[in-house]
Amino acid sequence: MSTVAIDKAGPSRKVKYGSMSRDRAWALRWSYFFLVLFAIFFLTPPVYMLITSLKSSAEISAATNPWWVFHPTLSNYVELLTSNQFLRFFWNSSIVAIVVVIITMLISIPAAFALARMKFWGSATLATGVFLTYLIPDSLLFIPLFKMLAVIQDLTGITLLNRWYVLLFIYPTLTVPFCTWIMIGYFASIPKELDEAALIDGASWLQTLTRIFIPVALPGLIAATIFAFTVSWAQFLYPLVFTTSVDQLVLPVGITTTLIKGDVFNWGQIMTGALLGAAPPLIIYAFLMDYYIAGLTAGATKG
Amino acid sequence: MADVVVQQGRVARTSGTRKRGSLRNALGHKSTVAFFLTLPLILLIVLLVLYPAFYSVYLATLNKAMTKFVGLGNFTFLFKRETFWMVVKQSCIFAITAVVFKALIGFIVAHFVHNIPGKKQRKWRGMLLVPWVIPPAMSTLAWLWLFDPSYSAFNYTLSFFGVGPIPWLGDTFWARFAVILVNVWYGAPFFLIMYLAALKSVPDQLYEAAAIDGANWWQRIWYVTLPMMRNIIAITTLFSLIVTFANFDIVRILTSGGPLDTTHLFATWAFQVGIQSSDIPLGACVSLFMVPILAVAAIFILRDVTKRGNEA
Amino acid sequence: MADVSLRKVIKRYDDVEAVRGIDLDIADHEFIVLVGPSGCGKSTTLRMIAGLEDISDGDIMIGGDVVNDVPPKDRDIAMVFQNYALYPHMTVAENMSFGLRLKHYPKAEIKARVTEAARLLDITDLIDRKPKQLSGGQRQRVAMGRAIVRNPKVFLFDEPLSNLDAKLRVQMRIEIKKVHQKVRTTTVYVTHDQVEAMTLADRVVVMNKGRIEQIGTPNELYHKPATRFVAGFIGSPAMNFIPCRLEDVAGKLQIRLTDRIAFALPPARAARYNALPRNDKLVLGIRPEHLTESHAHLEPGIETFDTVLDVTEPMGMETLVYFGLEGTPVCGRVNPNAGATDGAPMRLAMDLNNMHLLNEETGAVL
Numbered sequence: 001m002s003t004v005a006i007d008k009a010g011p012s013r014k015v016k017y018g019s020m021s022r023d024r025a026w027a028l029r030w031s032y033f034f035l036v037l038f039a040i041f042f043l044t045p046p047v048y049m050l051i052t053s054l055k056s057s058a059e060i061s062a063a064t065n066p067w068w069v070f071h072p073t074l075s076n077y078v079e080l081l082t083s084n085q086f087l088r089f090f091w092n093s094s095i096v097a098i099v100v101v102i103i104t105m106l107i108s109i110p111a112a113f114a115l116a117r118m119k120f121w122g123s124a125t126l127a128t129g130v131f132l133t134y135l136i137p138d139s140l141l142f143i144p145l146f147k148m149l150a151v152i153q154d155l156t157g158i159t160l161l162n163r164w165y166v167l168l169f170i171y172p173t174l175t176v177p178f179c180t181w182i183m184i185g186y187f188a189s190i191p192k193e194l195d196e197a198a199l200i201d202g203a204s205w206l207q208t209l210t211r212i213f214i215p216v217a218l219p220g221l222i223a224a225t226i227f228a229f230t231v232s233w234a235q236f237l238y239p240l241v242f243t244t245s246v247d248q249l250v251l252p253v254g255i256t257t258t259l260i261k262g263d264v265f266n267w268g269q270i271m272t273g274a275l276l277g278a279a280p281p282l283i284i285y286a287f288l289m290d291y292y293i294a295g296l297t298a299g300a301t302k303g
Numbered sequence: 304m305a306d307v308v309v310q311q312g313r314v315a316r317t318s319g320t321r322k323r324g325s326l327r328n329a330l331g332h333k334s335t336v337a338f339f340l341t342l343p344l345i346l347l348i349v350l351l352v353l354y355p356a357f358y359s360v361y362l363a364t365l366n367k368a369m370t371k372f373v374g375l376g377n378f379t380f381l382f383k384r385e386t387f388w389m390v391v392k393q394s395c396i397f398a399i400t401a402v403v404f405k406a407l408i409g410f411i412v413a414h415f416v417h418n419i420p421g422k423k424q425r426k427w428r429g430m431l432l433v434p435w436v437i438p439p440a441m442s443t444l445a446w447l448w449l450f451d452p453s454y455s456a457f458n459y460t461l462s463f464f465g466v467g468p469i470p471w472l473g474d475t476f477w478a479r480f481a482v483i484l485v486n487v488w489y490g491a492p493f494f495l496i497m498y499l500a501a502l503k504s505v506p507d508q509l510y511e512a513a514a515i516d517g518a519n520w521w522q523r524i525w526y527v528t529l530p531m532m533r534n535i536i537a538i539t540t541l542f543s544l545i546v547t548f549a550n551f552d553i554v555r556i557l558t559s560g561g562p563l564d565t566t567h568l569f570a571t572w573a574f575q576v577g578i579q580s581s582d583i584p585l586g587a588c589v590s591l592f593m594v595p596i597l598a599v600a601a602i603f604i605l606r607d608v609t610k611r612g613n614e615a
Numbered sequence: 616m617a618d619v620s621l622r623k624v625i626k627r628y629d630d631v632e633a634v635r636g637i638d639l640d641i642a643d644h645e646f647i648v649l650v651g652p653s654g655c656g657k658s659t660t661l662r663m664i665a666g667l668e669d670i671s672d673g674d675i676m677i678g679g680d681v682v683n684d685v686p687p688k689d690r691d692i693a694m695v696f697q698n699y700a701l702y703p704h705m706t707v708a709e710n711m712s713f714g715l716r717l718k719h720y721p722k723a724e725i726k727a728r729v730t731e732a733a734r735l736l737d738i739t740d741l742i743d744r745k746p747k748q749l750s751g752g753q754r755q756r757v758a759m760g761r762a763i764v765r766n767p768k769v770f771l772f773d774e775p776l777s778n779l780d781a782k783l784r785v786q787m788r789i790e791i792k793k794v795h796q797k798v799r800t801t802t803v804y805v806t807h808d809q810v811e812a813m814t815l816a817d818r819v820v821v822m823n824k825g826r827i828e829q830i831g832t833p834n835e836l837y838h839k840p841a842t843r844f845v846a847g848f849i850g851s852p853a854m855n856f857i858p859c860r861l862e863d864v865a866g867k868l869q870i871r872l873t874d875r876i877a878f879a880l881p882p883a884r885a886a887r888y889n890a891l892p893r894n895d896k897l898v899l900g901i902r903p904e905h906l907t908e909s910h911a912h913l914e915p916g917i918e919t920f921d922t923v924l925d926v927t928e929p930m931g932m933e934t935l936v937y938f939g940l941e942g943t944p945v946c947g948r949v950n951p952n953a954g955a956t957d958g959a960p961m962r963l964a965m966d967l968n969n970m971h972l973l974n975e976e977t978g979a980v981l
Contacts, residue, residue: 031416035419035427038408038412039427039430041488042430042434043433045449046433046434046442048445049442049448063453065459066456107343107344107347108344110340111341113340114340118333118336118337120334126344130344130348131608132605135542137545137549139549139551139569139593140356140549140594141352142573142578142590143578143590144355144356144359144362144587145351146577146578147358147583148354148355148358172347172351176347177348194702196667196687197696200692200714201688201713201714201765202688202717203713211713216703218704234438234441236438236552237574240574241574241578252441253440255440255441256440267451267454274444274445275441278436281437282436282437285432293428293496296435297497
């Protein structure tokens with residue numbers, strides 16, 4: 001507003017300057033306008049999940065305004081959170097995600113340390129291989145993995161198919177390459193003098209790793225942990241292929257296969273389940289957004 | 304004193320060669336340590352990624368009962384099926400359209416976010432990234448409900464404008480539109496974040512210099528922003544191309560490939576053929592058709608990422 | 616405390632020799648500075664003493680023991696790095712005590728040593744801060760503190776002041792000297808800055824292309840450089856090198872700089888250079904401070920000549936004047952009141968008592 005005043009009052013020489021800042025003010029207004037439009041586009045599904053989850057089946061089937069809750073109720077939440085089956089899904093998902101995070105870190109951190117700091121025969125090839133592995137999608141491997149598990153099951157007599165714990169071995173193929181890759185980047189950014197100082201201070205390589213590298217690269221470690229957790233939590237294809245019994249399912253598969261039964265009016269529960277399933281990553285994201293984004297963008301930089 | 308030192312040196316030199324041998328042992332020891340540190344990683348990649356990948360090729364050469372080697376029989380069988388060619392076409396349409404729109408929307412929104420004052424950027428960025436954070440299987444359920452044939456909230460809204468009802472998932476065109484829309488919705492925030500990070504890395508002085516040289520906003524984008532971001536745009540686009548091409552969750556939940564298999568992608572069709580219809584060799588064969596395009600994209604990503612690393 | 620000796624130490628990277636046979640004896644308590652241009656092998660030499668680089672050939676002894684294959688932690692050395700290399704996640708006290716804690720020293724002793732070092736370096740107030748909260752100079756002190764608490768046999772400094780601004784560098788230079796005077800630990804200090812080398816060292820080792828050019832006290836290097844490299848490297852502005860030749864004129868030896876300018880050598884110099892062949896290519900080395908404005912009463916051995924100045928640089932306490940002698944750029948230092956101006960003619964005096972004569976081909980100072 002003040003720019004307009006300057007425009008009128010000032011000598012003609014200032015017009016150029018005035019028009020520039022007026023341009024900027026308009027650019028800002030347009031930016032907000034479009035940001036609001038895009039925010040509506042991006043937030044409609046989750047908001048609609050929430051709206052539907054607060055409705056009773058009767059209200060959903062009554063076909064009133066779908067964008068508004070006339071008789072809010074928590075009955076969907078109560079029903080799901082007291083259902084053994086749903087809690088079982090939640091428990092399976094949690095245990096899988098947490099154990100996969102631990103396995104991922106145990107594999108990734110030492111490997112990234114070795115690849116970032118110890119030049120050995122084939123280390124460059126291995127680092128490239130790690131990155132390429134990260135680019136191999138799950139939809140390429142689910143069929144051979146399924147058959148492999150079936151063959152191993154036949155050979156050893158150990159039940160692998162239709163057991164949630166088999167996911168503990170499969171998920172790391174998705175998490176370890178990326179986590180190793182970004183940890184190589186974080187470790188490589190630590191100045192070489194720091195390990196030399198530690199070496200002179202008398203630290204072994206293990207002490208250098210645990211007492212210098214891990215604490216210094218903690219932001220990277222958090223980003224990698226978040227990544228491993230969210231990937232494990234969201235994975236849909238592998239559990240859909242490898243598990244079928246209701247007590248072995250993880251959340252995404254459990255919700256999509258058991259709550260959809262052709263009963264159209266079950267949408268309240270489906271949306272509640274989906275929202276509860278989306279909650280853990282959303283909560284982590286809300287509190288650790290900066291680490292989340294750091295992990296997201298780190299993949300595009302070379303380690 | 305110096306004499307003593309020299310003498311000790313001479314004595315020491317005789318044992319020097321032997322000691323240097325032990326140093327070589329120590330170096331050997333170092334690479335042994337490195338080997339053990341990377342061993343779990345190597346085992347994981349070899350046993351659960353490389354082996355299955357080659358196993359897949361082997362499986363693709365067997366007959367349905369997996370009792371007989373049929374060579375390229377599965378491939379020639381696929382070439383004769385109309386559904387296969389439809390899947391090829393739909394996979395390409397889906398991946399290319401979705402990636403283009405994700406890239407465009409991400410680029411545009413990144414500029415809008417970059418335009419607003421720094422303090423508010425965090426909040427907006429946080430809001431706009433939500434689709435990427437929600438597990439796609441969960442958010443696609445919300446879309447499924449939004450597209451519901453009888454209760455679609457979209458159709459309810461459109462009815463006020465005298466439009467519709469649109470058979471979102473029942474008609475081939477709209478079903479294809481819907482799966483692309485959901486994929487764009489899910490993936491655009493990733494582009495947004497990558498572009499925003501890239502935009503922030505362009506020094507302000509470059510824009511100021513361009514403004515002094517008389518460039519308008521469009522020229523600033525064309526001559527400053529795009530060249531500076533070229534590498535990150537390439538990496539993000541290629542990466543997204545791989546992920547989109549190999550997409551499973553969205554199509555599986557939204558349409559399961561229907562209506563009449565017209566929205567199937569390689570992944571969903573391979574799942575239907577290989578797992579649901581228990582024709583593992585044919586399923587493996589279908590998913591192997593993803594390899595060429597994935598390999599090409601991967602090679603280009605690797606080149607760009609290495610180049611980026613060298614620049615840094 | 617200990618002496619350090621290097622015997623024909625060689626470092627090869629593949630087939631490139633970075634260090635080509637260094638022989639050096641460093642006495643107990645001595646402060647030695649390795650100086651030279653980048654890539655001269657000084658840092659590599661220091662890192663070999665530290666044990667951070669393997670040596671390709673030769674021997675390194677600390678306190679009389681050959682340490683060629685001894686890992687850094689067992690060499691009883693401490694090192695201060697150019698970028699300080701402080702552990703960013705530890706406080707100052709934790710940084711300083713890390714080495715002692717790894718060696719499981721009793722807590723009371725660790726605390727006593729850290730307190731003592733902090734007092735010595737005047738960083739007692741900073742002890743609980745993280746490196747990020749410290750200025751460059753403070754970080755430098757902490758890095759030194761980390762070295763001091765370990766009470767090592769040898770201190771190694773790798774360009775410790777390069778990351779500081781000019782003013783702080785002078786201040787920290789004095790600080791380092793003071794600390795050395797107190798703890799008297801044998802010190803090897805690497806720098807590319809000849810002023811640092813001159814001000815800090817008991818003895819300076821000038822290195823070039825992987826070899827030692829000269830070892831000597833700062834004064835020896837300045838007044839009696841052994842090679843053209845040392846003569847040119849030590850001193851700022853650098854020594855002038857002017858092509859010249861010797862002539863016999865009427866039984867006296869004279870030095871000819873240009874067709875126009877030739878001076879009779881003072882007797883001491885004439886005696887020294889008399890045996891040299893007359894037609895050899897020679898170079899006159901003369902420091903800028905021995906090229907001053909002319910006075911009415913000149914001492915013997917000081918000769919005058921006229922020239923036209925190209926550029927002058929008033930520095931306050933002196934003015935640097937630049938001119939050419941048959942295409943050779945020459946620098947002199949004159950009194951600011953001598954009236955030197957850009958483009959003006961000026962009569963200058965050359966102090967031949969402080970001249971050096973060098974062989975143009977070998978670079979040896981004759």
